[in-house]
Amino acid sequence: MTDNPIIPDFGGPKADAPKADKPKGAKAVAEAAPAASGEAKPRKMVFIASKGNLDMAYPALIMANAALGEGVETHIFFTFWGFDLVTERTMDHLKFSMLGNTAMHLPQVPKMPIPQLLGALPGVTAGTTLYMKKTLDKLEIPSVREMLDIIVASGGHLWGCKLSFDMNGLSEDDLYDGVEAVISATDFIELSEGAQVIFV
Structure with a gap:
């Protein structure tokens, strides 16, 4: 587990677990990708959460948490059934x-x-x-709510999909407080420029 109380290392090796040898040439920390000019750019990752099942809620949340722990600028875009993860009436009642x-x-x-x-x-x-x-x-x-609290407290950004928002007949009051805004697909494309995009 990490020393940082805000960003726990879920799935990390236990204290008493033997450490695996790193393969030759492996780097301990992922480095920023070099820009076209040769300068290193800060890393940015965007996770698209598109599913509302309990088991499909965690991949994006755990990877986002890990990215924040590595100092990576992190965004999660909730769309279609993934919107259930940030809708107050459903987020505590996800099913498997x-x-x-x-x-x-x-x-x-x-x-x-x-x-x-x-x-x-x-x-x-x-x-x-x-x-x-x-x-x-x-x-x-x-829980999903607690994971979102951790991500927001660690500097992660949460965004809702405008189309999904309208399809579900939601209002701003229906959303988890940590959602910064409901944005369009065009806004998302601009937001994700230069980022690694991971679809879940």
Whole structure:
């Protein structure tokens, strides 16, 4: 875990875990990409969060947290169902469903797939959601709201998609406080100029 209390290193090696040897030539810290003029430019990363399932909420949030820990300018753009991550009425109630997840298996038994048909049974989505939340809690991974609080406190920027905002019939009062603005696709293209863009 990092010494910085604001930016925990989720998924990092435990204190008692053996350190892996770095391959020859590996660099400890990612460096800024050189500009056309030869000068190093500060790194910028933009994550597009497009899905509203509990399991799909975390990739963008954890990578954004890691980027901030490395001093990278970080933005998250919430669009379509990803807007549920920053909508007050849904952000604390995200679900994990087995339906449509062809890789679904028990974590302890990776070679034993779970039939997707089970996901259609009453109560299964609630059960798998509860199981995932307990697993995340055991690993000391914060809730989606807490992760967003950490990202905002660490200097990350959150943006909502105007089209998704209008499609969902939302108002500014419906949004998580950390969302800086609701912007158009054109605004997003300008915002992401020169950034690494990661779509989740």
